[in-house]
Amino acid sequence: MPANPAHAFDLIVIGAGSAGLAAAGRAAQLGARTLLIDRAQVGGTCVNRGCAPKTLLGYGAAWSHTVTRCLRTAYAADAWADAIARTRAEVTRLHDTHFTQLANAGVQWLCGTASLRGRGIVRVQTDAGKTTLRARQIVLAAGAHPVPLPVPGAELACTSDDVFGWDTLPASLIIVGGGVIAVEMASTLARFGVRVTLLTRDACVLPEFDAALSEAATQALASCGVDVILNADIARVEHDAVNGGGVTVYASTPGNDIPRVLRAQHVLSAIGRAPNTVGLGLHAAGVKLDARGHVAIDRHFRTRARGVHAVGDMCGASPRQLTPVAAAQGHYVAERLFGKGIKLPDMSAVPMAVFCDPAIASVGLTEADARSRRPDLGKRPRLETGDDKRAPADCIDVVVRRFVSLEQRFAGTGMESLIKLVCNARSGRVLGAHIVDNAAPEIIQALAVAVRMGVRLKHLRTTVGLHPTAAQALLSI
Structure with a gap:
């Protein structure tokens, strides 16, 4: 020392x-x-x-x-x-x-x-x-x-970090990326009146989430005015000298030999960290x-x-x-x-949320994960012993409830909420829960405990709910 x-x-x-x-x-x-x-x-x-x-x-x-x-x-x-x-x-x-x-x-x-x-x-x-x-x-x-764009002109792009320093908003913005940060920024800024275009190289936004939530996120972005362009690879970014400022983004899309040209006041990179x-x-x-x-x-x-x-x-x-x-x-x-030592943190049921409108939340296995039994799931919930002799598709039950919440009815949007449960077909154990509703992050927090402790579909269906709440639909699914 x-x-x-x-x-x-x-x-x-x-x-x-x-x-x-x-x-x-x-x-x-x-x-x-x-x-x-x-x-x-x-x-x-x-x-x-x-x-x-x-x-x-x-x-x-x-x-x-x-x-x-x-x-x-x-x-x-x-x-x-x-x-x-x-x-x-x-x-x-x-x-x-x-x-x-x-x-x-x-x-x-x-x-x-x-x-x-x-x-x-x-x-x-x-x-x-x-x-x-x-x-x-x-x-x-x-x-x-934040990872910068790997293309010529990357220095012209900002990141989500920069947004919190903006005193005024741009009239238009191109967001490159389709993950959580990209979707949240697109949803938030569009609702503040920014004309937002979202480019993602994937076939959907939020590809790490259940397919039903990815589809709901695309619809939610469209409903607040975001132009979502899928399967788009950004090629370069340039100053927009034609329109007196801003940026020009060139992006390639399937089936088009000529790059698509997009213009906005700013371009934001949200392709990872x-x-x-x-x-x-x-x-x-x-x-x-x-x-x-x-x-x-x-x-x-x-x-x-x-x-x-x-x-x-x-x-x-x-x-x-x-x-x-x-x-x-x-x-x-x-x-x-x-200290005296503790057990390793249990990462088998870590909840996730996307704060768009309506919000999205998830815990446990997606339907695709459960059906494929991917080997890279680590400590995430697995199918129970005894199902191994059955085909994966036969091992899984999926139950879905769609409804329009009172919040969305008051707003006049007609935007649907969604609750999707992925269950073990034999035991009824809930392996994954996926929710679309502005209350979804709060609901999923409690549901993460239930999934981790092995809650079964019958437990949910025999529990008396609180009315009127979005979470009540979980118990009548």
Whole structure:
């Protein structure tokens, strides 16, 4: 240890996102002398550029759009300034909350750029200069960043991170991508009055979700004015000199030899996220990367370097880049290092949601996964023993309920809600649940517990529901 004991820690956590906050907070509560380092603001992507601000803007878009459509007393485009101001105020409040929680737990905070310099050694560059620190254990939790477009003119594109800095909205926007971030941004900005075109190279949006939810998402985007172009490969981006500003996007589509030309004020890349590994000194410390560029770890989140762990979006073990998954990993590592030890986080029934309009949520197996029994499902729910002798199609029952909620009837949209359950045909066990409704994220959270605990279709059908709610349809399916 260095001569200066102020520079010695039991744990140094690099990255103050969900994973880092969980690891640092729990370790300090367990008595470890803990330092948390980040080059930016506390909270990581979730608080500053992800979950919290995009959900808040989604609420603003929903309320503004509904009031405009139903009561004719407001205009969506005029609501952006108020919505972004409220969002930024809430992000600031969350910063203060996190700093208070860190202080109460006994976590020390340092704003700077950290890199590994050998076993247990961390070099930090701050505004005041360079500092060398030592720690018994190090946790890497540096997160991920948006992937730029892999085409000429990529520097002209923005990302979802940039949207939260907009004081005014563009009149038109092209979004490249078909995943959760692309769909949420398209839905939110379209409801604020932006003319949105969404390009995806896949045959559908949200390809990782059940097919019924993917179809519903496409319909939902169309209903709020988004032009969805499927099977489109972007070729290049150029300045639009013809119309006095903006960008021109050239995209190839099946059956067309001539690229399709699209123009808008901005183009936004939402094609995925890559781990933040550059500049961390991983090679010098003996930390290895896997084939996808993520930090390679074992089942306990240990890297190849002794005393160095990795959690969250930068490591290769995360089934999905989700805040609760990252937080669970960080909490586990802290408990394992400084507590009495706990079981590995159960990732068999991790719920997911897309905050579009109407919202989409899912937990467990999709119908396609259940029927194909894909070998890469890991710890996700599997068919029960005894069904192996039957054909996969015969092992699965799918029940679907479609209805128009009171919310959508009041809004006058006629937009259908959907509840789809994928069940084991023999036992009735629910293997997956997929919901389309603005209440879907709240419903799926409770249903995730039920799926994980082995709820059966008969249990749902014999439970008395609460009326009038969208969730009641789940019990009469």
